[in-house]
Amino acid sequence: MTALTRRNVLAGVASAAAVPHAANAAAQSAETRTQGVYRYRLGSYTLTALYDGIWYRPIGDRFIRNASFADVEHALADAFMPADKLATPFTALVVDTGSALVLIDTGTGGQIASSAGVLQANLLAAGIDPKAVSLIIISHFHPDHINGIKDKDNDLVFANAEIMVPAQEWAFWMDDANLNSAGAELKLAFRNQRRIFSDIEKSVTRFDPGGEISPGIATIAAPGHTPGHTVFAVHSGDQSMLVLGDTAQHPAVFARHPDWQAAFDIDGDAAVMTRKKLFDRAAADRMLVTGYHFPFPACGHLIKTASGAYEHVPVEWQPDL
Numbered sequence: 001m002t003a004l005t006r007r008n009v010l011a012g013v014a015s016a017a018a019v020p021h022a023a024n025a026a027a028q029s030a031e032t033r034t035q036g037v038y039r040y041r042l043g044s045y046t047l048t049a050l051y052d053g054i055w056y057r058p059i060g061d062r063f064i065r066n067a068s069f070a071d072v073e074h075a076l077a078d079a080f081m082p083a084d085k086l087a088t089p090f091t092a093l094v095v096d097t098g099s100a101l102v103l104i105d106t107g108t109g110g111q112i113a114s115s116a117g118v119l120q121a122n123l124l125a126a127g128i129d130p131k132a133v134s135l136i137i138i139s140h141f142h143p144d145h146i147n148g149i150k151d152k153d154n155d156l157v158f159a160n161a162e163i164m165v166p167a168q169e170w171a172f173w174m175d176d177a178n179l180n181s182a183g184a185e186l187k188l189a190f191r192n193q194r195r196i197f198s199d200i201e202k203s204v205t206r207f208d209p210g211g212e213i214s215p216g217i218a219t220i221a222a223p224g225h226t227p228g229h230t231v232f233a234v235h236s237g238d239q240s241m242l243v244l245g246d247t248a249q250h251p252a253v254f255a256r257h258p259d260w261q262a263a264f265d266i267d268g269d270a271a272v273m274t275r276k277k278l279f280d281r282a283a284a285d286r287m288l289v290t291g292y293h294f295p296f297p298a299c300g301h302l303i304k305t306a307s308g309a310y311e312h313v314p315v316e317w318q319p320d321l
């Protein structure tokens with residue numbers, strides 16, 4: 001057996017680095033971009049977190065409706081974020097129940113930021129054939145959650161998947177009166193939803209939250225961020241996990257400041273109420289949680305702090321299932 005000394009490790013690094021080659025460098029960067037895959041178990045289910053990339057969302061003094069921008073900048077500094085940008089990673093989840101292959105939310109489709117859009121590459125890296133996905137469940141209709149349903153040519157990416165969406169979300173966003181009364185920025189979201197859903201309307205199933213939509217996957221109404229925003233509880237054996245969607249965006253900001261109402265929350269009061277209710281439940285029951293905008297692999301636990309806020313405790317990385 002060869003002893004792995006620091007010297008021969010360094011020598012190995014040096015010899016690998018000594019053969020710079022354009023093709024090699026390109027392959028390496030493609031490889032580096034497709035390493036956002038994390039598998040873990042929940043009971044008998046296999047879960048796969050799929051990274052889609054990150055967007056550094058520019059923010060200004062209107063970003064939080066009920067806090068001063070000085071307080072927001074303080075929170076960003078505490079979270080080691082730039083002063084004027086919210087780190088917004090995107091992580092979708094595949095639940096393999098053994099009888100169904102379920103994708104919860106679909107990524108940005110490469111249409112939100114140039115630094116995001118690698119979900120499909122990561123899906124392939126995970127060995128998952130898009131055609132094998134049997135069900136897509138959508139938490140809400142913001143573009144970073146629905147755009148991955150289609151490619152840039154408007155074709156379905158997951159050709160064999162049934163698509164299930166919250167009925168209330170559909171009712172709100174597909175209503176032309178709501179579109180017409182929306183501000184210019186929100187109108188873009190309405191138009192995008194029509195691009196995604198109008199020509200596949202007949203094959204999209206709408207559900208009301210409160211029951212199971214697939215064996216082992218229950219739905220919980222979580223309004224506020226959007227009117228029909230929905231959270232999922234995945235159960236297998238004696239284990240369960242809450243799929244929080246956008247109940248809170250980056251936890252270093254919004255778990256620590258659960259009262260904050262962001263500009264992108266349609267109903268800020270409801271968003272805060274929903275966040276606290278679900279976070280209290282997750283903390284009390286010590287449930288595993290995953291959040292769409294939590295740092296990859298986006299799963300961990302929530303604890304309640306003495307001040308009534310929350311801290312996210314990431315899972316320990318498990319190299320094997």
Ligand SMILES: [Zn+2]
Nearest residue numbers: 142144246292
């Ligand atoms: Zn989102």
